Amino acid sequence: MELIWNGIVQAFKLIFHLDSELMNILWVTIRVSGTATLVSLLLGVPLGALLGTWRFPGRSAALSIIHTGMGAPPVVVGLFVMIMLWRSGPLGGLNFLYTPWAMILAQTIIAFPIITGFSMAAVAQIDPQLRQQLLGLGASRIQALRAVVQEARLPLLTAIMAGFGGAISEVGAVMMVGGNIKGETRVLTTATVLESGKGEFGTAIALSVILLLLVFGVIVGLTVLQQRNRIT
């Protein structure tokens, strides 16, 4: 117990001293997981809205793929991305392996199905008559889709939280494709693994506390946004 307490104390010391190594790890973490979440959002929300409103042949197959992706084991994603990005692999020419880009790619593959799936559920909750009505009033299909998503924006924030949570808490895949290089691809999760491997449990606990605080801060921000805008 004393160890945990000391870890928490150390976490706040590191934060308040603006420890340069910690700041770098934090920055890489936010940049990688933030970008991955945004990219997943840009791809996942339109796709989810489309799948949620549009009935087409093969839709249930598409849904099954998305739902499987929501539960895809991150190490499998990591292995797949690593093999793709090898110098000898099909995407080797990009030179992405062991850079933040590889980590963004892996986290996007993890977060994208989560955001798509949640978006689909959010849009499906909206009264289908709304879309019909809008189309009847002369809205184009795209306008109608945007209006439906606008209407589902509050549950969509839950999709963002889930996607961000999935991306930032990931460790196996980013370790494989990022390499946990100090100052470049070391994020909070991989740094925690490294420190506990080194037996520096105090530092490991401090990093965990900081990771929890970061996730908590982002989720609180999104929740406040969500609740403030709730239609009463």
Added chain:
Amino acid sequence: MGNPADNIIRFRDSTVRDFTFWRIFDIFAIVVGLVAITACGSARETDVILATTTSTNDSGLLDVLIPDFESISEFNIKPIAVGTGKALAMAERGEADVLLVHAPTAEKVLVESGVIKRRSLVMHNFFQVVGPENDPAHVAIAVSATNALKAISETDTLFISRGDDSGTHKMELALWQAAGITPKGSRYQESGQGMGATLRIASEKSAYTLTDYGTYLALKENLDLTPLLGEDRSLLNIYSVLELDGDRFNNVNSAGGKDFAEYLLSPRAQRLIETFGVDKYGEPLFILDAGTSESELVR
């Protein structure tokens, strides 16, 4: 709720009152687009991928050597700590530029196959057999490492193996083979993890294990394990730097690999290695070998 007209009114109303999801979405799209265009921080020409064992990284040695190297060289080192088995596999595929590893027998296979152009000894220390303080197998008085393993296999005590094809695991398997024993059964367990985690498991289970000296020194405060056998010639732990043959692979940065290998063997780096760990553990973790031939060391 059921009336579509209500929905329309509510929709228009809320668009005015609330944040607009799409406005935020569009801003995000622009931001991500800009980031993707401007911040193309992919690998640079000067990047050198160093595939290495976990012990050099976990002990903190690379945190000392790499910044020093980068301060005098045009190249940037990207250390990937994966364990010797995987590091050698990366070399075979041309996925690394230079290696710092510790499994001489497996290394020589790659030298013979031509993947590795040059292999140079950098440093050494000794593996240690560590175990519970009461030492039920009397490892502390064993005359050799093979005798110690024989004694362990004859008692009821657990032995924790790395089981991960690392340099330490390869060493352990070679010792069992030399002892003429095929380790198996419930008293021989594989952790499949790094040295730190394996030491911790051994400590919790009052078991024996084989460890590199550096990791043991770094962790011993938190462990209930006693060093029982080391400094035996058969427990020699030799670290070498391996340069890939650039002619065999298209994308290997052999110039950068050569530069780092030469740095490790230079007096400047050797001085850093020599003193590494003295301030923290009261003794150096590694003994210098630059310019030494392997036959001299083994003899």
